[in-house]
Amino acid sequence: LAQQGLLMGNDIEAMSDAELALAVETTNVFAKLTPSHKERIVRLLKANGHVVGFMGDGINDAPALRTADIGISVDSAVDIAKEAADIILLEKSLMILEEGVLEGRRTFANMLKYIKMTASSNFGNVFSVLVASAFIPFLPMLPMHLLVQNLLYDISQIAIPFDNVDDEMLATPQRWQPGEVGRFMLFFGPISSIFDITTFALMWYVFDANTPDHQTLFQSGWFVVGLLTQTLIVHMIRTPKIPFLQSRAALPLMLMTGVIMAVGIFLPMGPLAHYFKLQALPSLYFVFLPVILLAYMALTQAVKGYYICRFGWQ
Structure with a gap:
């Protein structure tokens, strides 16, 4: 993926919702995020008019999976992630x-x-x-x-x-x-x-x-x-x-x-x-x-x- 901006968790913590709503439009790499950061990014993308999919398999992904329009997990994920997801992948391939x-x-x-x-x-x-x-x-x-x-x-x-x-x-x-x-x-x-x-x-x-x-x-x-x-x-x-x-x-x-x-x-x-x-x-x-x-x-x-x-x- 061509990098178009990078935001770390501590950067997101210091931003207001209005500032982050603008930043998510020009950033495609987010790193060192807490579960609340992930959920906030997904929520603001939706508020900007996007249809948002989120893929995750851990406990920390559950809030974002639930907030996203389409939550995607895998059959080997933890139970709470699978319960929060809309789609569970049964094959180990993102081409699906x-x-x-x-x-x-x-x-x-x-x-x-x-x-x-x-x-x-x-x-x-x-x-x-x-x-x-x-x-x-x-x-x-x-x-x-x-x-x-x-x-x-x-x-x-x-x-x-x-x-x-x-x-x-x-x-x-x-x-x-x-x-x-x-x-x-x-x-x-x-x-x-x-x-x-x-x-x-x-x-x-x-x-x-x-x-x-x-x-x-x-x-x-x-x-x-x-x-x-x-x-x-x-x-x-x-x-x-x-x-x-x-x-x-x-x-x-x-x-x-x-x-x-x-x-x-x-x-x-x-x-x-x-x-x-x-x-x-x-x-x-x-x-x-x-x-x-x-x-x-x-x-x-x-x-x-x-x-x-x-x-x-x-």
């Missing part, structure tokens, strides 16, 4: 800690992906339903359609725990920030609503699905667009980079989202359509569908670039 930290960051990043995706897509869906209900003389989508759509979407998310995480996301620790999720939802949720409303106009004016007698055609058209955009958002939001080109999802996630998108198109076009109160879509619909999806991805990527410049990316 590095592996654990990286796996924890990977798990947190994937968890955050799911929360952001679900919050933004649900917000967009609710907004779209409200807009449609205000202007359309029939239900824009049946409850059965919403349930099937959400079920298929959730199935596609099963593969997220196996997804790749960009190296940049593993380089530094991340924190749970509820305000960040809310802001993210407000930025990205309405994007899907823009293309939902575009689909409403398409079905209403191009395909004449504008009466209660033709509501099944309208609902089928929105069902497909809604499911496909909801599934594609996984790849758009999983990374701050350009998806598919600069950062690819893991194979299980790619396969799962591909299968769900295929199922979403098959349901109204196949023999099961009448069971789900859907109907086959005209060929012209599938000329407009790729245009809508590509425009959706382009706008999401543009908003993502602005969002990263303005707020950063977690």
Whole structure:
């Protein structure tokens, strides 16, 4: 370790908490410490906003182990140290800690992906339903359609725990920030609503699905667009980079989202359509569908670039 300052126990004894709180930020070697010194250093690091891990195996380490966010000990430590610790290492290797930290960051990043995706897509869906209900003389989508759509979407998310995480996301620790999720939802949720409303106009004016007698055609058209955009958002939001080109999802996630998108198109076009109160879509619909999806991805990527410049990316 490159030495960045040295503090001895008698130096710490002479410092106030305010002085020591500044010193711990520029010092990485502490020597000849009492148990109270160790506990004080850990407490002040936490007060400075750090997440602190402490490793020890003796009686003198117990106060600091208990104060730290993560207390780490070994199976050969004294009983009081093991009781105060959160983690007990069973192998004589510190590389386990590095592996654990990286796996924890990977798990947190994937968890955050799911929360952001679900919050933004649900917000967009609710907004779209409200807009449609205000202007359309029939239900824009049946409850059965919403349930099937959400079920298929959730199935596609099963593969997220196996997804790749960009190296940049593993380089530094991340924190749970509820305000960040809310802001993210407000930025990205309405994007899907823009293309939902575009689909409403398409079905209403191009395909004449504008009466209660033709509501099944309208609902089928929105069902497909809604499911496909909801599934594609996984790849758009999983990374701050350009998806598919600069950062690819893991194979299980790619396969799962591909299968769900295929199922979403098959349901109204196949023999099961009448069971789900859907109907086959005209060929012209599938000329407009790729245009809508590509425009959706382009706008999401543009908003993502602005969002990263303005707020950063977690």
